Amino acid sequence: MGDTVNSINNQIEKFKERELDLSCYDEAKLKEMLLDIGYYRLGFYCYYYFDKKANKFSKDIKISDIINLYYLDIDLKYLLLKYINRIEINFRTKLIYYVSMKYKENSRWYVDDTIMDAESIKVFKDNIYNDKFKQDNLTLKKHHINYPEDEYAPCWKVFEYLTFGTILTIFGNIKDQSVKQIISEKYGIKDLDKFFKLLHTVRLIRNICAHSGVLFDYSLPQSVSSIPQINYNKGDRNSLDTSIKVIGFFIETISSNRYIDFQDDIKNFFDKRKKDPVLSQVITDRIKYLD
Structure with missing residues (x-):
């Protein structure tokens, strides 16, 4: 996910840019989870649902699927x-x-x-x-x-x-x-x-x-x-x-x-x-x- 340090807001924006459905959590809960687990560590589980060629997440995948x-x-x-x-x-x-x-x-x-x-x-x-x-x-x-x-x-x-x-x-x-x-x-x-x-x-x-x-x-x-x-x-x-x-x-x-x-x-x-x-x-x- 790159070498630049991203704020929590930027991390959320990156998920949105890559078309990950975040609607199952409100913003406060999403920030809480990112501060708990970590954006980088969560990336180890994101890749399973990520289409590298298209540079976006697989269709119908939600952030809750990655958390689960x-x-x-x-x-x-x-x-x-x-x-x-x-x-x-x-x-x-x-x-x-x-x-x-x-x-x-x-x-x-x-x-x-x-x-x-x-x-x-x-x-x-x-x-x-x-x-x-x-x-x-x-x-x-x-x-x-x-x-x-x-x-x-x-x-x-x-x-x-x-x-x-x-x-x-x-x-x-x-x-x-x-x-x-x-x-x-x-x-x-x-x-x-x-x-x-x-x-x-x-x-x-x-x-x-x-x-x-x-x-x-x-x-x-x-x-x-x-x-x-x-x-x-x-x-x-x-x-x-x-x-x-x-x-x-x-x-x-x-x-x-x-x-x-x-x-x-x-x-x-x-x-x-x-x-x-x-x-x-x-x-x-x-x-x-x-x-």
Whole structure:
């Protein structure tokens, strides 16, 4: 939408020039929403309804359609994050437990170059486990005050403060494939490469949800691995619906009751919004949710 700062009045005029129907809101409400959401951020959702060649919005599209799409995206991110957090905690716990059980005398195995890739340890030391990291996280701060001779704290203390991406990186850089295989099989997957790709899918969606990315039309850069436990709609293995099914797969391996909750939440979420014909088309064409 250009590099020039536009006043709220100019933003509204630009919508009018591009033939967007603003009649569903009075001017005060429209200004309130633009100051709340932001003209630039709303642009991420405008483009779906915008004809670039004609330089105007699609016929019969209203500003309320764009606002509704924005809130569909926001609400879906909140919903998925709730379940992704459960997956993240579960995987972190399994990683700590099964690797620590293998190396019972070494609670700091994550920085042991006989266990981990040496280059990954250097990156971890330089970029993550620094003085700021130890000071910013209370448990680690207390540990290093109480045990000043310790260069590192035990993994079960440290891993609580690591991002999901860092946790996956640590998992991937363990030299012993057999311990990674044990964890993979706890989720019912024998193929370690497929397991890692499924986890990476969860990570990608998690990052979009947590960092205000646009979710509704997200397409995975690589097709998700095919496994018998997941029935992808029409064989599509890149759509957002595919990612949702991957999240559901992990939830089901964690708790059958939570999986029922997940299925109900997803179905109710989309069924409610499908009553709006404009959103219904987005759900079918972009998200590719068909259930």
